[in-house]
Amino acid sequence: RKEVEQDPGPFNVPEGATVAFNCTYSNSASQSFFWYRQDCRKEPKLLMSVYSSGNEDGRFTAQLNRASQYISLLIRDSKLSDSATYLCVVNPSTSGTYKYIFGTGTRLKVLA
Amino acid sequence: DADVTQTPRNRITKTGKRIMLECSQTKGHDRMYWYRQDPGLGLRLIYYSFDVKDINKGEISDGYSVSRQAQAKFSLSLESAIPNQTALYFCATSDRRGSGGVDTQYFGPGTRLTVL
Numbered sequence: 001r002k003e004v005e006q007d008p009g010p011f012n013v014p015e016g017a018t019v020a021f022n023c024t025y026s027n028s029a030s031q032s033f034f035w036y037r038q039d040c041r042k043e044p045k046l047l048m049s050v051y052s053s054g055n056e057d058g059r060f061t062a063q064l065n066r067a068s069q070y071i072s073l074l075i076r077d078s079k080l081s082d083s084a085t086y087l088c089v090v091n092p093s094t095s096g097t098y099k100y101i102f103g104t105g106t107r108l109k110v111l112a
Numbered sequence: 113d114a115d116v117t118q119t120p121r122n123r124i125t126k127t128g129k130r131i132m133l134e135c136s137q138t139k140g141h142d143r144m145y146w147y148r149q150d151p152g153l154g155l156r157l158i159y160y161s162f163d164v165k166d167i168n169k170g171e172i173s174d175g176y177s178v179s180r181q182a183q184a185k186f187s188l189s190l191e192s193a194i195p196n197q198t199a200l201y202f203c204a205t206s207d208r209r210g211s212g213g214v215d216t217q218y219f220g221p222g223t224r225l226t227v228l
């Protein structure tokens with residue numbers, strides 16, 4: 001089982017739609033969780049950190065479910081500019097080393 | 113100006129050549145990382161450094177070496193490039209003093225390397 005797994009997609013959705021991605025992780029002791037956005041051939045950029053209580057940033061909502069070991073990203077009112085690959089990132093360390101495990105990404109295409 | 117810069121942005125080279133990829137940052141972060149990205153495999157960690165005197169191997173360090181010349185500079189070398197090192201290479205920095213104490217990574221624009 002991969003340490004971090006994502007559905008590669010693509011998810012093709014119309015403008016204005018709500019879309020959700022899940023990401024599962026294998027290490028139950030994982031401490032930090034993130035969603036990054038990556039445009040084609042560009043660097044990953046931090047979208048949001050994921051906190052235990054869930055967090056929201058505008059149209060984006062991230063949630064963490066430790067019992068089932070997954071994180072989710074919900075995008076409401078999708079825009080054409082949301083088209084990108086969304087990377088799930090997990091930091092499995094409890095202290096000391098800080099190593100990040102990246103999912104392979106979920107590709108989103110928002111259609112006009 | 114970008115906080116994390118990488119040079120060169122694109123490079124085509126031949127098998128057996130020595131290549132150096134450079135990374136500089138103005139974020140003042142102590143931690144720096146080198147990753148490679150291949151289609152369908154996600155980002156994989158090559159080396160990381162928590163300060164100038166600390167260098168650690170990542171999951172795929174074979175065939176690579178690094179140098180942390182200063183807090184702001186972290187170079188990746190391919191001593192004898194081979195075709196399966198063709199990939200997109202990213203440098204990243206992090207600092208847990210910000211973002212609520214959570215160590216968050218920031219990436220450079222990437223170097224596209226092709227080894228023929």
